[in-house]
Amino acid sequence: MKKTPKAMILGTGRATPERVLTNADLEKIVDTTDEWIRERTGIERRFIAADHETNSQFAARAAQRALQSANISAEQIDIIVQGTVTGDVGFPANACYVQELIGATNAAAFDISAACSGFIYGLALADGFIASGKARYVLVIGCELLSRITDWKDRATCVLFGDGAGACVIGPSEGERGLIDTFIKSDGRLTELLCMKGRGTSIPLEVALAERKVFLAMQGREVFKYAVTAMGDASAHILEKNGMTSDDIDLFIPHQANLRIITATAKRLNVSMDKVYVNVQDYGNTSAASIPIAIDEAIEKKRLQSGNRCLMVAFGGGFTWGSALVQL
Numbered sequence: 001m002k003k004t005p006k007a008m009i010l011g012t013g014r015a016t017p018e019r020v021l022t023n024a025d026l027e028k029i030v031d032t033t034d035e036w037i038r039e040r041t042g043i044e045r046r047f048i049a050a051d052h053e054t055n056s057q058f059a060a061r062a063a064q065r066a067l068q069s070a071n072i073s074a075e076q077i078d079i080i081v082q083g084t085v086t087g088d089v090g091f092p093a094n095a096c097y098v099q100e101l102i103g104a105t106n107a108a109a110f111d112i113s114a115a116c117s118g119f120i121y122g123l124a125l126a127d128g129f130i131a132s133g134k135a136r137y138v139l140v141i142g143c144e145l146l147s148r149i150t151d152w153k154d155r156a157t158c159v160l161f162g163d164g165a166g167a168c169v170i171g172p173s174e175g176e177r178g179l180i181d182t183f184i185k186s187d188g189r190l191t192e193l194l195c196m197k198g199r200g201t202s203i204p205l206e207v208a209l210a211e212r213k214v215f216l217a218m219q220g221r222e223v224f225k226y227a228v229t230a231m232g233d234a235s236a237h238i239l240e241k242n243g244m245t246s247d248d249i250d251l252f253i254p255h256q257a258n259l260r261i262i263t264a265t266a267k268r269l270n271v272s273m274d275k276v277y278v279n280v281q282d283y284g285n286t287s288a289a290s291i292p293i294a295i296d297e298a299i300e301k302k303r304l305q306s307g308n309r310c311l312m313v314a315f316g317g318g319f320t321w322g323s324a325l326v327q328l
C-alpha cells in the first residue's frame with residue numbers, strides 16, 4: 001500500500017513595509033491615546049505600506065525568504081496558496097502575481113478568502129495536497145495590506161491593523177516530524193460582525209462609496225467574545241483529538257489580533273503566558289499574515305527549534321477559525 005507522506009514546514013520567511021505608525025502618530029489622526037490603545041489591545045506600533053507598494057511585492061519577498069530557508073527553488077513549487085482579503089486587484093488571484101514575481105513557473109496559484117484564518121486554511125489544504133500525493137512542495141502565504149481597507153476616520157478600527165507578509169514552504173517529511181493535524185471551521189451566520197460590504201457585487205460601487213461601505217467594518221465587542229471561545233475550542237479540539245494536552249506543547253502561536261484576546265484564550269486553555277508567542281505590540285493585527293510572521297520570528301529567536309511541538313490557532317471574518325499542530 002502507498003505510504004501517505006507527512007507534510008512538514010521546510011522553510012519560513014516574512015516581509016514588512018519600512019514605514020512604522022506608532023500610537024503617538026495615531027493620536028494625530030483620530031481622537032485616541034497611546035494609553036487607550038495599549039490597555040485595550042496591547043498594540044504599540046504597526047507597519048504601513050507606502051502608496052506605491054503592493055500586496056504581491058511583500059508576499060513575494062516573504063515567499064523568496066521561505067524558499068531560501070527551505071533550500072527549494074521556485075520552479076519546484078507545485079502549488080501557491082495565499083490567504084488574503086486585500087489582493088492587488090479584484091481578480092485574478094494575488095497568488096498569480098506572486099507566481100510571476102518569484103518565477104514559480106510550474107505551480108498552480110490561487111487565493112483563499114478566509115480573513116485572519118487564511119494561513120491556517122492554507123496549511124490544511126497543503127497538508128491534504130501533500131498527503132494525497134497531488135503536490136510535493138506547497139508555498140503557503142499570508143499577506144495583507146489592511147491599511148488599504150481601513151477607515152482612517154474610525155478610531156474603533158484604525159488603531160488595530162497593520163500590513164505584512166509571512167510564508168512557509170511545506171513539503172514531505174522524511175521522518176516523524178511534521179504537521180500532526182489541522183482543523184478548520186466557519187459559521188456563515190456571523191458574516192455581519194466583521195466584513196467589508198462595498199467592494200463586492202451586491203452593492204453598486206457609487207452607493208458603497210457614498211455610504212462609506214468600502215472599508216472594513218466590525219462589531220468589536222461581539223468579535224472579541226467569539227474569538228476567545230472559537231480559538232479556545234479549536235485548540236482544545238485538536239489537542240484532544242491527538243491525545244495531547246497543553247503540557248505537550250512547547251509553543252502556542254495564536255493569531256495576533258489583540259493581547260487581551262490572546263491572554264483570555266491562553267487562560268481558557270490553561271497555558272502559561274511564557275509558552276505563548278506574542279508580537280502584536282510590534283505589528284498590530286496583520287490578519288492572514290500574523291501566524292506565519294510569528295512562526296518565522298519564533299524560529300529566528302530560537303523560541304521554536306527542531307523537534308518542538310507548536311500549536312497555532314486563528315480566528316477571523318466569516319467567522320472562520322482553525323488550528324494546526326506541528327512538530328518542527
Ligand SMILES: CC(C)(COP(=O)(O)OP(=O)(O)OC[C@H]1O[C@@H](n2cnc3c(N)ncnc32)[C@H](O)[C@@H]1OP(=O)(O)O)[C@@H](O)C(=O)NCCC(=O)NCCS
Pocket residue numbers: 031032033036037040041116155156157159160218219220221222223224227257258261285315316317
Ligand atoms: C475593538 C476593541 C479594542 C474595543 O474595546 P472595547 O473595550 O470593546 O471598547 P468599546 O468598543 O466598548 O468602546 C469603549 C469606548 O471606547 C471608545 N473607543 C473606541 N475606540 C477608541 C480609541 N481608539 N481610542 C479611544 N477611545 C476609543 C468607544 O467610542 C467607547 O466610548 P463610549 O464608552 O464613550 O461609547 C475590542 O472590542 C476588541 O479588541 N475587539 C476585537 C477586535 C479584533 O481583534 N478583531 C479582529 C479579530 S480577527
